[in-house]
Amino acid sequence: MRGRNIIAVLALLPVNALAVGYGWLAVGMTGWAAGFDDEPYEAPMAELGVTCGVVAAIGVLLWLARLRGAAVFQLAPLLVLGLLMPPS
Secondary structure: OHHHHHHHHHHHHHHHHHHHHHHHHHHHHHHHHHOOOOOOOOOOHHHHHHHHHHHHHHHHHHHHOOOHHHHHHOHHHHHHHHHHOOOO
């Protein structure tokens, strides 16, 4: 079972990198654009929410497939994306 978890984690590394990269890109571009306007910065919550939802859905599917270690690993990109969201 440990081998299946390791394979699942390694297979999901590119997906997680793309998800976190997209979140960072959305936040960076919004912040950069806000620097040219007089309006205050507002984080792109729609983009970050959809990305968090995709990563969480993958984690749930892994949990249902009894790949608990890989499902727990999905918390890492969720935490990084959560850090990009400003507190309310």
